[in-house]
Amino acid sequence: MFNVVAPENLQIAIDILSGENTKVIAGGTDLMVRVRQGMFKPDVLVDITRIRSLRGIKKTDDHIEIGATTTHSDILKNPDTPPLLKEAVSKIGSPQIRNLGTIGGNIVNASPAGDTLVPLYLYEATVEITGKGTKELPIEEFIKGPGKTVLKQGEILSNIRIPILKGYKHIFHKVGERDAMAISVASMGILYKTDGDILQDIRVAFGSVYPTVIRIKEVEELLRNQRISKDILIEASKIIEKNVKPISDVRATAMYRKKVAGRLIFRLLEISR
Amino acid sequence: MVIKLKVISFTINGEKRQVTMRGDERLIDLIRDELKLTGTKEGCGQGECGACTVLVDGKAVPSCLMLAVKVDGKEILTIEGLKRNGILHPLQKAFIEAGAVQCGFCTPGMIMSLMELLSNQDEVTPEEIRAHLSGNICRCTGYSKIIDAAMLAHKMLKEMRNHV
Numbered sequence: 001m002f003n004v005v006a007p008e009n010l011q012i013a014i015d016i017l018s019g020e021n022t023k024v025i026a027g028g029t030d031l032m033v034r035v036r037q038g039m040f041k042p043d044v045l046v047d048i049t050r051i052r053s054l055r056g057i058k059k060t061d062d063h064i065e066i067g068a069t070t071t072h073s074d075i076l077k078n079p080d081t082p083p084l085l086k087e088a089v090s091k092i093g094s095p096q097i098r099n100l101g102t103i104g105g106n107i108v109n110a111s112p113a114g115d116t117l118v119p120l121y122l123y124e125a126t127v128e129i130t131g132k133g134t135k136e137l138p139i140e141e142f143i144k145g146p147g148k149t150v151l152k153q154g155e156i157l158s159n160i161r162i163p164i165l166k167g168y169k170h171i172f173h174k175v176g177e178r179d180a181m182a183i184s185v186a187s188m189g190i191l192y193k194t195d196g197d198i199l200q201d202i203r204v205a206f207g208s209v210y211p212t213v214i215r216i217k218e219v220e221e222l223l224r225n226q227r228i229s230k231d232i233l234i235e236a237s238k239i240i241e242k243n244v245k246p247i248s249d250v251r252a253t254a255m256y257r258k259k260v261a262g263r264l265i266f267r268l269l270e271i272s273r
Numbered sequence: 274m275v276i277k278l279k280v281i282s283f284t285i286n287g288e289k290r291q292v293t294m295r296g297d298e299r300l301i302d303l304i305r306d307e308l309k310l311t312g313t314k315e316g317c318g319q320g321e322c323g324a325c326t327v328l329v330d331g332k333a334v335p336s337c338l339m340l341a342v343k344v345d346g347k348e349i350l351t352i353e354g355l356k357r358n359g360i361l362h363p364l365q366k367a368f369i370e371a372g373a374v375q376c377g378f379c380t381p382g383m384i385m386s387l388m389e390l391l392s393n394q395d396e397v398t399p400e401e402i403r404a405h406l407s408g409n410i411c412r413c414t415g416y417s418k419i420i421d422a423a424m425l426a427h428k429m430l431k432e433m434r435n436h437v
Binding site for chain 2: 001002003004006025027028029032033035036045047049073093094095096097099100179180181
């Protein structure tokens with residue numbers, strides 16, 4: 001049993017969260033399941049979805065800012081949402097889950113399979129932490145490992161800032177048992193920019209094949225300023241298999257994940273067609 | 274720890290209500306146990322099956338994943354709220370007409386998900402219906418008839434709109 005408080009003011013929420021055995025609840029799509037399974041026994045849940053300043057999408061000259069409690073549905077509907085993020089969010093859960101679940105929740109869960117994390121790593125997003133003061137960190141430094149972030153008691157993730165990249169196209173591929181409600185077995189996101197048939201710039205990241213989402217810079221360097229061919233992708237595929245460190249679980253074996261990750265890069269062939 | 278009861282006010286199926294709930298009770302507990310509206314079903318209790326779908330402020334949500342106290346000040350619509358003056362909603366009529374009800378357990382959730390889609394879109398394709406029902410499972414696997422019913426309801430709703 002636990003109590004729930006729903007402050008409308010961010011500072012009040014943070015004061016309450018400094019207390020012992022308190023935890024943030026936003027959409028609750030993951031937390032409710034864990035609490036009911038008894039994996040977690042909070043005394044107080046702080047519902048932060050009534051804090052207006054934490055919700056909504058703003059566009060500045062060079063950034064998109066997304067409040068932590070903005071739901072996946074709101075992100076999908078917003079014309080300013082970066083295209084790769086939009087595609088990844090469209091693969092989260094189901095329409096009902098997307099109506100409740102929030103981007104901040106997806107980040108703070110720090111799952112290696114977190115669907116929003118692949119795009120956020122690729123866009124090199126930063127996150128704002130609010131506690132006694134505020135600080136901003138690159139997403140890669142915010143996430144420490146499976147389920148682990150740098151957040152301390154009395155701090156919350158308040159805002160996400162995504163740099164606007166002009167002229168980039170994207171690929172997103174999620175491998176799972178079905179389209180809806182699947183936790184990915186492996187996923188890949190790519191942001192790229194072409195000049196004729198040359199890859200002028202490319203960023204590549206994978207989900208579910210490493211303790212965190214992982215960008216593979218060695219592959220990016222190999223492919224930058226190159227023409228896409230089967231041969232170069234075979235080479236890229238080997239580098240990917242070497243860099244990923246998947247685990248075996250109920251969804252797939254480590255070996256399967258490694259092979260799938262290596263094969264996903266061949267999706268790049270479609271841009272040379 | 275002292276468990277505090279919380280008084281919450283909301284509108285359900287057009288009616289204003291005020292109840293006292295514990296913090297750890299869910300929206301489905303409020304709907305089924307407190308208000309005795311048992312049309313809404315609980316399937317998996319983990320947001321996977323969609324059987325418990327209701328609308329909160331017009332949005333389809335799994336009521337098993339939402340804390341009851343979160344609906345304070347909000348508007349809820351359950352399957353019981355679709356009927357108007359004793360007449361079934363076009364979605365309910367369409368489910369009967371198309372033979373889209375087998376065991377019936379998933380039906381309220383299916384209909385509430387479709388309410389969200391059809392209330393917000395003038396035109397809809399079978400593909401959009403399938404995508405929108407991706408969070409609703411029918412273990413009788415009667416999906417084709419459900420899609421037929423949704424298309425039929427869409428047609429009925431469109432005709433009603435054109436007559437107004």
